[in-house]
Amino acid sequence: MLPATPGQLRRLCHGAFWLVGCLVALLANAAEAPDPGANALKNNPNTITNTNTNTNTNTNNNNNTNLSTNLNTTCNIACSTHCNNSGPMVAIIIDDMGHHLQRGREALALPGRLTFAVIPFSAHSRPLARAAQAGGKEVMLHAPMSTLNNTPLGRNGLTAELSREEFLRNLRLALDDVPQAEGVNNHMGSDLTQRRQQMAWLMQELRWRDLYFVDSRTSDRTVAATVAGEFNVPNLSRQVFLDNDTNADAIAERFDVLVNRAKREGLGIAIGHPYRATINYLKRALPELQAQGIRTVYVSEAIEFLEDGANASDCAVADGAQPRAEANDEVEDGPTENTDQPASGTSANRTAPPAADQHAAQAR
Numbered sequence: 001m002l003p004a005t006p007g008q009l010r011r012l013c014h015g016a017f018w019l020v021g022c023l024v025a026l027l028a029n030a031a032e033a034p035d036p037g038a039n040a041l042k043n044n045p046n047t048i049t050n051t052n053t054n055t056n057t058n059t060n061n062n063n064n065t066n067l068s069t070n071l072n073t074t075c076n077i078a079c080s081t082h083c084n085n086s087g088p089m090v091a092i093i094i095d096d097m098g099h100h101l102q103r104g105r106e107a108l109a110l111p112g113r114l115t116f117a118v119i120p121f122s123a124h125s126r127p128l129a130r131a132a133q134a135g136g137k138e139v140m141l142h143a144p145m146s147t148l149n150n151t152p153l154g155r156n157g158l159t160a161e162l163s164r165e166e167f168l169r170n171l172r173l174a175l176d177d178v179p180q181a182e183g184v185n186n187h188m189g190s191d192l193t194q195r196r197q198q199m200a201w202l203m204q205e206l207r208w209r210d211l212y213f214v215d216s217r218t219s220d221r222t223v224a225a226t227v228a229g230e231f232n233v234p235n236l237s238r239q240v241f242l243d244n245d246t247n248a249d250a251i252a253e254r255f256d257v258l259v260n261r262a263k264r265e266g267l268g269i270a271i272g273h274p275y276r277a278t279i280n281y282l283k284r285a286l287p288e289l290q291a292q293g294i295r296t297v298y299v300s301e302a303i304e305f306l307e308d309g310a311n312a313s314d315c316a317v318a319d320g321a322q323p324r325a326e327a328n329d330e331v332e333d334g335p336t337e338n339t340d341q342p343a344s345g346t347s348a349n350r351t352a353p354p355a356a357d358q359h360a361a362q363a364r
């Protein structure tokens, strides 16, 4: 299947780079003559083995570095999203995909370049992830992570009690369950995202798989994005939760915060859920964004844009605008979307962090 999104194209480019790099290294190595170890072999076999190993490694690294430069240039041209005076961007992630089939389908039908975060092993995760990809949408793994309130995580959740082997096993099973994923964000995780060791295990795996990470920021003490940076995992952090309060006016207020942030900084990053109220609001609001000159972009596009060294503020249109007082959004997102009831006590306007799992508890 041809790559459908910029993130898939980016990963394809990286895969092609490694393949070409390996082939060039093999050809260069084969063409190397005479064998520098041929004479020494007679005297000291161990030395020869080491010499050849080092030579091959250096050849590989040099070739790969050069190819990386060339191919990354090609990929950046092909894959990235540039401002080009085309206005501010918003990256909107719809979390918790998989519990509810119909609501999930309605979310997938929303206009624009939205990214869908799928909960692994959930009842409808596989058909929804496939439908998202088939519809040209971007897919992420919404990885369940432990909370300060010990909220049940479902199958194969990531917790601090797991050994490294158990942690990686659960993570890999989850990634395998959503093979369309181009990145990962945390489902809940107010506990785990504070833990450097577990975040390091996570980021090492994501780096190896060339996946990005979005810190949902369900705790104001999260170290996830910091550790992602240490492992060179492309990452973003959620700025706005759209629907901690599912009252229509509250969603509209949070959407305004997102839009103003995009206008002011060039890029706004939000998370919503496939709640009835959120879907209804986005159906109306997303088409209006275009009229305001604001683009929706996939998470991978926002990351590509920033990785190119571009400054998102170049896309801003409200230089000097006064920042709105922004609410404290640090809150767990719900493990299910089975309610349209306003989650009282989770108003986005509070000033103190909420009980971490209040929303999750009410959503069950």
Ligand SMILES: [Zn+2]
Binding pocket: 095, 096, 142, 186, 187, 188, 333, 334, 335
């Ligand atoms: Zn979630």
